[in-house]
Amino acid sequence: MIAGVDIGGTKIAVGIVDDDSKVLSRVETPTTECGVYNAGIAHVARMLREASRLAGVPLTGVGIGSTGWVYPFTGEFGDVDFFPGWKGCNPVKDLQREFGITVALENDGDASALGEAAWGAGKGKSQLIYVTVGTGIGGGIVLNGHLYRGADQGHPEIGHHVIDASATRCTCGFRGCWEALATGPAMAAWYNEQAATQAGAPSQLTAKQVFEKACAGDALARKAVDREHYYLGLGVANLINLWMPEMIVLGGSIMKSVQLDEVAKVVASGCRFVPYQSTKLAHASLGENANLIGAARVWHHRFGESARTAS
Numbered sequence: 001m002i003a004g005v006d007i008g009g010t011k012i013a014v015g016i017v018d019d020d021s022k023v024l025s026r027v028e029t030p031t032t033e034c035g036v037y038n039a040g041i042a043h044v045a046r047m048l049r050e051a052s053r054l055a056g057v058p059l060t061g062v063g064i065g066s067t068g069w070v071y072p073f074t075g076e077f078g079d080v081d082f083f084p085g086w087k088g089c090n091p092v093k094d095l096q097r098e099f100g101i102t103v104a105l106e107n108d109g110d111a112s113a114l115g116e117a118a119w120g121a122g123k124g125k126s127q128l129i130y131v132t133v134g135t136g137i138g139g140g141i142v143l144n145g146h147l148y149r150g151a152d153q154g155h156p157e158i159g160h161h162v163i164d165a166s167a168t169r170c171t172c173g174f175r176g177c178w179e180a181l182a183t184g185p186a187m188a189a190w191y192n193e194q195a196a197t198q199a200g201a202p203s204q205l206t207a208k209q210v211f212e213k214a215c216a217g218d219a220l221a222r223k224a225v226d227r228e229h230y231y232l233g234l235g236v237a238n239l240i241n242l243w244m245p246e247m248i249v250l251g252g253s254i255m256k257s258v259q260l261d262e263v264a265k266v267v268a269s270g271c272r273f274v275p276y277q278s279t280k281l282a283h284a285s286l287g288e289n290a291n292l293i294g295a296a297r298v299w300h301h302r303f304g305e306s307a308r309t310a311s
């Protein structure tokens with residue numbers, strides 16, 4: 001029974017997750033409520049006590065998955081856009097001191113990758129890349145049950161590989177990153193721009209609505225969906241060419257509407273120098289609590305049985 005803390009751009013969720021990934025309790029708060037560090041971490045501590053009370057179990061360990069740049073081994077927060085007040089602060093040390101239990105921290109893409117690898121669609125796979133497509137694109141790489149870490153323990157940002165250097169500018173400074181082209185908001189923005197040009201009136205559909213319109217037979221929406229599959233496919237093809245993983249698991253809100261066979265067709269159109277058919281594409285399977293479950297898995301990865309059997 002481990003507590004997970006999922007820190008995202010819009011909300012912070014806290015819950016107790018059992019050893020089979022079942023969520024026993026869940027409480028959440030808007031991220032804006034926790035922007036000032038001292039008050040914010042006190043709020044998280046209260047949520048942990050509440051989650052423990054609701055589940056009827058004591059707190060024995062805490063795993064944290066957080067958006068943005070974090071330092072897993074010191075426990076410190078780096079430069080997180082929506083959390084400037086947390087930069088240089090150390091929630092790992094502070095929660096350890098508060099509760100007298102072990103606490104582990106990872107980037108949320110890595111956390112969800114660990115969750116899917118241990119308990120979800122990637123269970124039993126030795127090389128797994130997890131991709132989450134939301135307002136951005138993030139993810140993590142899990143090799144034989146353990147997170148891949150780069151130089152200086154760096155977390156690779158798979159959403160920021162460039163797909164089309166002449167395209168839209170990305171938040172990172174480059175143009176045409178995977179994240180700038182293949183997220184739901186990117187798809188909706190393209191559709192709305194085209195629709196406004198054609199109709200001479202503003203269009204403000206969401207990605208979900210564009211998918212629905214495409215299903216209803218709208219030609220422009222169909223084009224937007226084809227474009228989405230194409231860009232998702234290009235990014236997946238790059239991951240396959242570079243890594244040849246056993247499986248790529250795709251999660252995030254937009255993936256509910258994406259057809260993986262369309263993504264696979266793009267892969268097949270260009271990955272002919274690698275045995276791409278050996279990389280299975282799968283939808284994430286842990287559902288709407290995936291991030292919370294992944295956060296709890298961070299603790300297992302660092303301190304649990306899987307950590308003891310490492311290397």
Ligand SMILES: [Zn+2]
Binds near residue numbers: 159161171172177
């Ligand atoms: Zn970028």
